[in-house]
Amino acid sequence: MADILFAHEPWIRLGAFAAIFATMALWELVAPRRRQAIGRLRRWPGNLGVVVIDTLLVRLIVPTAAVGVAVVAQVGGWGLLPALNAPSWLAIIIAVIVLDLAIYLQHVLFHAVPALWRLHRMHHADLEIDVTTGARFHPIEILLSMAIKLGVVAALGAPAVAVLIFEVLLNATSMFNHGNVRLPQRLDRVVRWLVVTPDMHRVHHSILPRETNSNFGFNLPWWDRLFGTYRAQPQAGHGAMTIGTEQFRDPRELRLDRMLLQPFRDDDRSYPISRREPAA
Secondary structure, X not given: OHHHHHHHHHHHHHHHHHXXXXXXXXXXXXXXXXXXXXXXXXXXHXXXXXXXXXXXXXHHHOOOHHHHXXXXXXXXXXXXXXXXXXXXXXXXXXXXXXXXXXXXXXXHHHHHXXXXXXXXXXXXXXXXXXXXXXXXXXXXXHHHHHHHHHHHHXXXXXXXXXHHHHHHHHHHHHHHHOOOEOOOHHHHHHHOOOOOOHHHHHHHHEOOHHHHOXXXXXXXXXXXXXXXXXXXXXXXXXXXXXXXXXXXOOHHHHOHHHHHHHHHOOXXXXXXXXXXXXXX
């Protein structure tokens, strides 16, 4: 089973990405949450260009990806879960939850450490937020994130199927919760107890530091509530809130070349996570 997953992992992930991307893009056309002043033709070339670069870079430098490490760990009997002799079904559930917690903590770290924030702020510098923002990450951040993920997978001894499930879920929920889509308010209040919703995560892309430094979850919404980083709504409301950072407000910064150079430009000492105000 693990060998089959390893052999087909790229195609499974690509197929899931294409299906979710197409669904979200269509949903955004039919029921947008916010009117966007900057259209797709201006933003999407840079955002999708980053996706291509990230994908090629990861496959070139870490061709086996996280599923490959899980297969190796499984064969070698490495990690906590094999040592505990947990049943397969339980090991899968634990691995998915722990990996999601690791992504939450990593996300907080990339806001807390100035050098890491310089990489991560490219994700936040998008002047609008939609399905493409969910995959807009600087290539260096992607490589660091992959290194952290590989370490967690090896330490856990996570089953390969659990890692694949997590990768597909993370990719899908990232596109979902960055989507410029409208959910009925009553439905949103229920769903955000189970998964991070677009309205919940959009707060995180506010220009206000106290809102940017909240709602760090990508998939499971529990960590923000547990660690006190949850904020229910943006101060200005979803229609009027300003998306992005205080820097890079010029639409020219949406060009791919300028996006890739953003971590190496300007000083961002004015944006420590210590500015986060208590979550509402």
